[in-house]
Amino acid sequence: MKIFDKKRLPYNLRILGxxxxxxxxxxxxxxxxxxxPDKVSDFFIWSPNFEKIEFIAENIxxxxxxxxxxxxxxxxxxxSSGEFIREYKYETKEFFSKIILPTNISRDKYISFxxxxxxxxxxxxxxxxxxxxxxxxxxxxSRGYTIFSAKKGFIGxxxxxxxxxxxxxxxxxxKQRSLFIYTPAYLFSHENIYExxxxxxxxxxxxxxxTSLSSQNLREIIIKPMGTDxxxxxxxxxxxxxxxxxxxxxxFIFKNSPPxxxxxxxxxx
Amino acid sequence: MTCxxxxxxxxxxxxxxxxxxxxxxxxxxxxxxxxSNQKKIYKGNIFLGIYIxxxxxxxxxxxxxxxxxxxxxxxxxxxNISDNEMAVVVISKNNNFPSSCTNLxxxxxxxxxxxxxxxxxxxxxxxxxKQTSFQGEYPKKMASLSKASFFGFDxxxxxxxxxxxxxxxxxINLNNCSERQSNDIINIYDPKKxxxxxxxxxxxxxxSVHNLSLLYSKIxxxxxFLSSKSKAYIALILxxxxxxxxxxxxxxxxxxxxxxxxxxHLIVKPIKNNWVx
Numbered sequence: 121m122k123i124f125d126k127k128r129l130p131y132n133l134r135i136l137g138x139x140x141x142x143x144x145x146x147x148x149x150x151x152x153x154x155x156x157p158d159k160v161s162d163f164f165i166w167s168p169n170f171e172k173i174e175f176i177a178e179n180i181x182x183x184x185x186x187x188x189x190x191x192x193x194x195x196x197x198x199x200s201s202g203e204f205i206r207e208y209k210y211e212t213k214e215f216f217s218k219i220i221l222p223t224n225i226s227r228d229k230y231i232s233f234x235x236x237x238x239x240x241x242x243x244x245x246x247x248x249x250x251x252x253x254x255x256x257x258x259x260x261x262s263r264g265y266t267i268f269s270a271k272k273g274f275i276g277x278x279x280x281x282x283x284x285x286x287x288x289x290x291x292x293x294x295k296q297r298s299l300f301i302y303t304p305a306y307l308f309s310h311e312n313i314y315e316x317x318x319x320x321x322x323x324x325x326x327x328x329x330x331t332s333l334s335s336q337n338l339r340e341i342i343i344k345p346m347g348t349d350x351x352x353x354x355x356x357x358x359x360x361x362x363x364x365x366x367x368x369x370x371x372f373i374f375k376n377s378p379p380x381x382x383x384x385x386x387x388x389x
Numbered sequence: 390m391t392c393x394x395x396x397x398x399x400x401x402x403x404x405x406x407x408x409x410x411x412x413x414x415x416x417x418x419x420x421x422x423x424x425s426n427q428k429k430i431y432k433g434n435i436f437l438g439i440y441i442x443x444x445x446x447x448x449x450x451x452x453x454x455x456x457x458x459x460x461x462x463x464x465x466x467x468x469n470i471s472d473n474e475m476a477v478v479v480i481s482k483n484n485n486f487p488s489s490c491t492n493l494x495x496x497x498x499x500x501x502x503x504x505x506x507x508x509x510x511x512x513x514x515x516x517x518x519k520q521t522s523f524q525g526e527y528p529k530k531m532a533s534l535s536k537a538s539f540f541g542f543d544x545x546x547x548x549x550x551x552x553x554x555x556x557x558x559x560x561i562n563l564n565n566c567s568e569r570q571s572n573d574i575i576n577i578y579d580p581k582k583x584x585x586x587x588x589x590x591x592x593x594x595x596x597s598v599h600n601l602s603l604l605y606s607k608i609x610x611x612x613x614f615l616s617s618k619s620k621a622y623i624a625l626i627l628x629x630x631x632x633x634x635x636x637x638x639x640x641x642x643x644x645x646x647x648x649x650x651x652x653x654h655l656i657v658k659p660i661k662n663n664w665v666x
Binding site for chain 2: 135144145146147148153156160176180183184185186188214215216218243247250254256257258259260261263265267273274275276277279280285298299300301302303304305306307333334359363367368370381382383384385387389
């Protein structure tokens with residue numbers, strides 16, 4: 121028999137308890153957990169290396185309400201140093217839209233962008249309309265997919281976003297904690313050239329160190345808030361460790377990016 | 390949270406000279422941990438028990454050993470099993486797998502603390518030397534569900550103006566009980582009209598592979614929805630370009646990923662009420 125059921129505690133008390141006992145593992149700030157923002161975005165990658173980049177945007181409000189609803193998909197681009205470049209807007213009523221992103225945004229090899237689906241009603245309002253009565257601790261999360269095509273006629277390679285937790289007011293809900301290691305279960309091959317692309321969704325500079333599984337130092341980078349950088353891996357066989365203060369620090373792995381014709385792939389490391 | 394790792398299928402298609410080959414790469418090292426905890430890392434061998442379904446039982450087909458920090462790539466073609474029968478990897482720190490069982494053994498975990506990234510393996514598909522991958526797992530909790538449903542969408546399918554592309558959709562269902570093998574239907578429908586266009590046959594404890602390009606020969610760039618009223622699936626879309634042989638692979642998000650916060654689960658019910666038909 122369960123004597124103590126933490127689910128019966130008030131929500132804020134559970135958050136505070138978790139903050140005291142497990143905070144060092146939680147990627148999100150205490151503030152964002154207590155006061156859920158309306159919406160947050162993952163942090164996505166754009167690159168001028170590709171002739172075509174598409175984005176699959178979800179109209180979450182329409183999916184929850186069950187009917188088509190107008191939405192403005194707003195894309196906000198930041199250069200590799202984390203400075204705002206421009207916005208791009210796309211209006212639709214569709215549940216899912218495959219949107220071709222502009223091609224001339226930056227000359228930086230990799231940059232990052234946010235995506236927000238802006239509607240008249242908030243997700244919380246729509247959930248109340250469909251019968252949810254309680255005061256909600258929920259944020260709509262943009263988790264779209266980006267499709268990278270080396271040439272316009274080729275099929276693209278698809279990857280979902282990196283955990284971003286960035287609000288539409290540009291508040292950062294992710295926090296850097298103590299040092300974490302992330303090791304993708306991926307065997308790098310010396311026949312291929314990889315670019316591990318990282319972005320920084322926090323409000324402090326982010327140091328990332330990549331070593332081999334045998335602790336050979338491969339490279340370190342420092343990324344400014346909202347910035348993007350990459351580490352190239354070539355002539356290397358084996359696994360890697362990624363060390364940073366982000367509990368979740370997963371790179372986008374671009375394998376054989378164009379102009380290479382060895383077989384392009386992009387995936388979430 | 391511990392995980393099972395179903396072995397991806399190999400795919401034979403009349404438009405392709407060779408098979409698309411499925412494989413799984415595992416590593417004897419924890420995926421994610423706090424650096425200050427690294428002394429706790431298990432440094433012994435791990436064993437990978439590969440189970441297949443034989444009538445109503447899980448049968449142990451093979452055991453592989455992996456040393457600390459070593460990788461093992463498990464290629465379906467080398468297991469001498471059919472292209473898409475269910476074969477699942479169970480990780481254990483001891484080589485004491487039962488040779489036959491009704492419920493899959495509990496998998497061991499390499500996790501050493503509460504770091505947030507789940508244990509994963511690389512799911513790979515390759516064709517004539519080109520390979521696509523993603524990091525995935527099948528949570529034990531999901532393999533223990535007695536009742537579930539599924540909602541997905543096909544927007545990540547590849548499109549090409551000259552049509553020289555094949556899109557496959559893969560539905561993975563794993564239940565740790567070998568006796569669970571009931572048939573199921575996944576409805577594919579237009580979300581605006583809610584008219585069912587196709588019914589795809591699937592089954593519990595199976596990876597079913599369907600050629601969407603063949604099915605969709607008269608449908609253009611529309612997003613169609615996918616649903617099942619009775620089973621949960623991990624749905625993957627695999628695309629191959631018939632000119633360059635480039636491959637693309639991604640999974641569809643479950644609805645719970647469309648929100649974060651303590652009440653994120655509240656988004657699932659209305660979405661499933663609307664779209665599981």
